[in-house]
Amino acid sequence: MRLFCCSLLLFLFFGCSNTGKKHNNLIEFIPDNASLIIKTNNLESLNSSLKNNDFIERFSKTTAYNRLQEKLKPLALLKPLNEVVLCLSEGVNDNLDFTVITKLNSNIFETDSLPNYTEETLTYKNKTIIKSTLNDNSFYTASIDSVLVVSSSKSIVENTFSSFNDDDEFKKAYRTTSNDKSCSIIIKPNSEFISTFFIEDFLTLNNFTEYLALDVEMNQNSIYFNGITKALASSKKLINIFKNTYPQVNQTQYITPSNSDGFMSFTFNDFKILESNLLKYQQKDSLMSNAILLNDVVEVGVIYEDKNRAIVLNSVDVIATKDALIAEQSVADTYREIEIYNFSQPKLFVETFSPLISDTHANLYCILDNFFVFSSQMDMLQNIIASYQNKTTFSNSLIFEDTKEKLSDASSILQINNASALKNIFDKNLGSDEKFKIVEYNQSAIQFIYDNNFAHVNGVVNKNKTRGSINSVSEELNIKLDNDILNTPQFVTNHITKHKEIVVQDVNNNLYLISNKGKILWKKRLQGPVLGRIEQIDIYKNGRLQLAFATPKKVYVLDRKGREVKPFSLNFKDKITQPLAIFDYDKRKDYRLLVTQGKNVLMYNVKGKIVSGFKFKSAKNAVVCKPEHFRIGSKDYIIIKTNKNLYVLDRLGKIRVKPKQSFSYTNQPVFLYNNTFTTTSESGDLVSVNPLGNVSLRKLNLSNNHFIETTSKTLVTQSENKLFIKNKTTELDFGNYVNPKIFYINDKIYVSTTDLQSHKIYLFDSASKLLPNFPVYGNSTIELNNIDKDKNLEFVTIGESNAIILYQIN
Known part of the structure; x- marks a missing residue:
């Protein structure tokens, strides 16, 4: 460990003494071949979120997760103080390489007393690289301009000395991420780790977009993410088919049966614009001749039921859309008084919207209000009709109500999955059928909302609420x-x-x-x-609250980010024996902090200075509970209690009331009960002292081990x-x-x-x-x-x- 730290520090101060440009922005050190980048400002908080998240806990049982965890074991040694960037890359022979980038600090690694740990110093072009081995896992470390780079790949570390990430589009995506979420993830669509978010097999991230930058928030029973995705206008990426269109309010949920696997909906305000964009994407001269059917459609939905599909057209002009189907009036069946017709061009939707729609042979259709529903499966259409009439669709489910809270009403693309569909998506990303159960996650969602040359992204993985x-x-x-x-x-x-x-x-x-x-x-x-209890104070009188409390040797005041508020913390040589007492006499936030040390009581102000006007310094015996402040009428009373005495003081610490009787008291607190200072005696009686010093005793016959609480x-x-x-x-x-x-x-x-x-x-x-x-x-x-x-x-x-x-x- 000493060799490791000394080598790093020597390299930091002497090895980088060239006069070239300094590089201390972490993004510059991200390897060019990294396809998944995870950023967090609090690695410890992220680890806790992962540990406590129910979905991640289920996913942790997969082979893929355990392989990744084994590979990343060396990262447990890291103790960063601020932002950390983890990059995953595909190495040689399909191996996984990781790279961690963070600011250097003197205690960044904790390797003391680790068994099976060795390290050696390597040289690369007069630069220092440290090779560490822990339980046969090797990783490499270098420091450049106060930035620490740790990687499982020696070549990646070597490249950081001379090659810096200059991908401007990637940097733009990276800079959109937040610093106050559990983590942020940047995905390059050629990623080997995340290949798709979609149910459709032909709809991959690689043909959909170029970059995704997502902020991720993890709670115990949910994962939320939002961010952006972008593809250059010159690139052939599917997200660009929505250019110059405006997202509409999605309505496919109103017709999707609740027993379906889910649905995907895509919307547009003008089909002619979408058609033009689709032709460019598909490199065709024209769509099928009867695309006139789509002229008054603003939404196309795909309902998934195992391998079966139904296509939903949401029309803003039902009469015009019916007219476009005037030649398709051959009745195949009638179900619940709804006629189901034959449709003579079953490949229309695949050829028009591929790869958003694939493997669909829609030769039947029915009309339900403004929805035109097409499928090759009679029983699927009947299920849709029954669910629509019975109001047992996604929109009627309580689960969907919870899901849509995190989504926008209008989106260019919206996909909702049940647990089965979500599991299939994960299996496609993992490349295998992993055995993990997520049946309680019966609705997850992702949506894309196209904007000016980019799209907003929102996503939900939510456990069903009971x-x-x-x-x-x-x-x-x-x-x-x-x-x-x-x-x-x-x-x-x-x-x-x-x-x-x-x-x-x-x-x-x-x-x-x-x-x-x-x-x-x-x-x-x-x-x-x-x-005792942690109290909250407003030390700056600006509405912002701090945590104030004592430990046996210190008095702390922390802000809401856990940082110590100056002039605190205060250090004490003698032991603090009771919880910190905080008084605000006139509710003006002029706080007094009382510190108890055995028989002695010290009063401080919020500047950490002793209040010299407080005259009470010491009781005759040890104080047995936290000092209390009460106000009766216009008078203030400070109560300090020992096993032998009850001191009733004024603001200056002078005796205001002297009880006319004394008792052997318990360690129970003193309360203001019926305008008397009330506690218990060792004999198990209730003792009350009024503001005149009169004492009343109430026989309660409490045992030695008793408790008291009052309002x-x-x-x-x-x-x-x-x-x-x-x-x-x-x-x-x-x-x-x-x-x-x-x-x-x-x-x-x-x-x-x-x-x-x-x-x-x-x-x-x-x-x-x-x-x-x-x-x-x-x-x-x-x-x-x-x-x-x-x-x-x-x-x-x-x-x-x-x-x-x-x-x-x-």
Whole structure:
């Protein structure tokens, strides 16, 4: 490892000391023969998205995936700090070559203590290349102008010293990609890795376009992508047949039976323009003589049913289109009062629209309102007629409703697939019939929307949503982390969307921010476990929220990208013993941060400076819970509690109220309940102190291991298996219960508790009535809220030791 780092650094500072042009843009190092390029700004987040995505998990069982994973094993050693570009190329003898390009940093490789790892230094034209071998897999590394290039191919690395990517069209496509998605993919249609997106065998990417640049967003149960595709006007690519046409609203879904494999629809505003473009593409002088049938058509659809096809014409002038069929009035059959006619030119559609339509011998047709449907299969036409009349088409399915949310209404080409068709498309790309099951992905989609010399691309691979019945509890996400979970997951607010996101820490002290769709937004290593809850503050008073919390040796303030906000973090020599307390006395965002260290309490402002006016420095004994701030009327009260004393202070840290009685207190927090400062004593009683110092005692006979939680008027206690809500006690099964929690949402009170022994989460209303379909599985307290502004509440908990579960209450 030392040899590796020293060689790289020497090369970086001395080997590149020529006076030539510096190259530090990653795109310049992409090999010319790369046919699939993957870009990400967060490799760790991408790895987590891949690990947690259900579709990728199913695909990972394929031979092709495992071969690729084996080939890319050396990449696990990489620890990049910013953008990473992965390129896949076809090498000699049909071998797969990979190339990784990223900015150099001093800790880019972690190879210390790796068994079966060796490295050697090679020289190429006075340049340094390092050959590394791990478990018989070799890869090569070089550094050029602060850019690190790692490849399985020695020749690719050698070429980076003298040859830089100068493909302007490729660079334009690359620059359209985003920096804030799971990843971006650039596909060259000659790719050996992705050959088609289409059901039609003759419709390949190679004859369709030149470049695709797609931004990909992966959630647990879905993959979305959008971007552009482009082909030069001089190139013979099918996407150009839509030049000078305007996309129309697709309607083939209104006539496609829900039991079909799917459909493809292509639209245009003027068939004459499309016809002219098709003639150029097909290098013909003219189309078939009766193309007059298509003059008033704005959409052509192909319905797929196994190997069978039906062609759908969507006409804007039904009478004119019927007139074009006046010679085709020979009735073959009547089904449900719909006449099915013979059609004498079955090759019309293939010869007109090839390769968009192929292998179709349409010698029958029927008319359903503005749709003219052609097929060679009588039973297929009958199925279309029945589905149209029964309203059991794609457009009537709930699955399609979910799919079209990510699509535009109008498109030049739209293809919708069921699970079987999607599987067949993957098999064509993989070159084999791989055994992986995706039956739950019963509608995926891709659409192309032609614009000025390019087309927009949108795509969806969506797992079928299970529609929850009223009052049901459905598992929405199950997110696996790299390590076991250390603390209870909680919700925080995304100040941009106003939705909730999830923050959680693992046993290696990595803090994660996770979107409410299951995407890991970032992961940050902390110096120690988070104490208590993470709070949110607006340190700049501009509406942007930061995360504020303490670990045993530091106080952190992080922005929504996980970056430390200056002057934080603050380092402490002595141990912090309680969660960070944050006070905002007048709701003006003039925050005070209270740090507890044993008996001592320190107050800081948001500039990280000690507030000198706060006079309270130390209690007589160790503080046993987080300091609290309450306001009653116009007066502020700061509560600091030890096992022997309850300190009720003013803003300056002076004693404002002295309780007239003292008790041996528990470690339970202090709450403002019925305008009194309320907690519990070691004898299991409720102790309340009013603003005059008067003390009241309420006998509750709580066990030694009890919990308390209150709102201003609602008291909840948990004592062994007895849950007390207001004035009602509910006896639960004996178990190991965590502290109960109260949630006040939409003018309703909910109370939760969890039995860690039986892994059951209970949720009650304010009348101590268990909500329907509870208990559910879980291994921690919960956080309950509306995370996405629909009508349903969600809650998050720990599932397996390394996973968090997001439930929805329907």
